Amino acid sequence: MNRRRLLQSFFLALPGVMPLRAALAQTRPSDNKPESDKPFAEHFIALQLSDSDPKKERLVLSVASNLLKAYGPDKIAVEVVAFGPGIDLLRDTNEYRSLVGSLVTQGVRFDVCGNTLDTIERETGKRPAINPHAIEVLVGVGQILKLTESGYTLVRP
Template sequence: MKPSLQHASILAALFCISAAPAVAAEKIGAGKTAQAAKSRVAIQVNEESVKKWNEVLVNIRNIQAELGPKNVAVALVAIGPGLGMLTAESLAANGVQDALAAGVEFVACGNTMKALKIPREDLIEGVKVSAAGYVELMRRQQAGWVYLRP
């Protein structure tokens, strides 16, 4: 290889190497925006703990703050002892109402409601009911939702 051709090849290789991080960073940034527009998170709550409920509500606010509330769908599914979070008498009721106003979907397990004899009227206004909470979570996962159990 002639020295001038070798020199040109080395310069071209160096240019490609130096440009790669910038191109990769640009693609990652673009991916973040595209990914954010498609983000869906299903959160399970199955504990009777006001502390846990409030932590979950903080986590939801953090998710929405990071991705933007219009860029992420958040659904919380309450099962078993976690159903207490979604009752009108819950110590987390104000936080749930604020999250509902911010576009968060809350779903109560119908099986738990039957077992604990909790009528729909006892739930916070705006809470939806699914026949089976675990099936609700399973279907959302099958549809591409990210599953979180804090």
């Protein structure tokens, strides 16, 4: 917990400081920002990929790249969530593997649905090899829900 939040918690816990609570709520809007690895981000975008279509894969990657160019990598948090057939983008053999890696170095996060991977493993007897940059989440749609509830804007290119 950072020092500012610790002090806020202390003062907000004191009885009779309602005017202080209101003042802090009005002067600290940045404290309501979504959780992110980017402390200076002002914009938060979740990109959904649920289709196995190279054109849509390329479009998602293009949108992520364009957002980084438009806002700067420190001012925007971009998280791509792939589930169902959309996990094909994050297969280890996907043609856009190097582009995914390039976007990761610029701060884009790629999530892959663990439920989808489990289903594929159950049906085929083998878990698909996934791009090492991808982060497995328990439930892809649950990750989207978590992100949108915390302030991310969902975009489905």
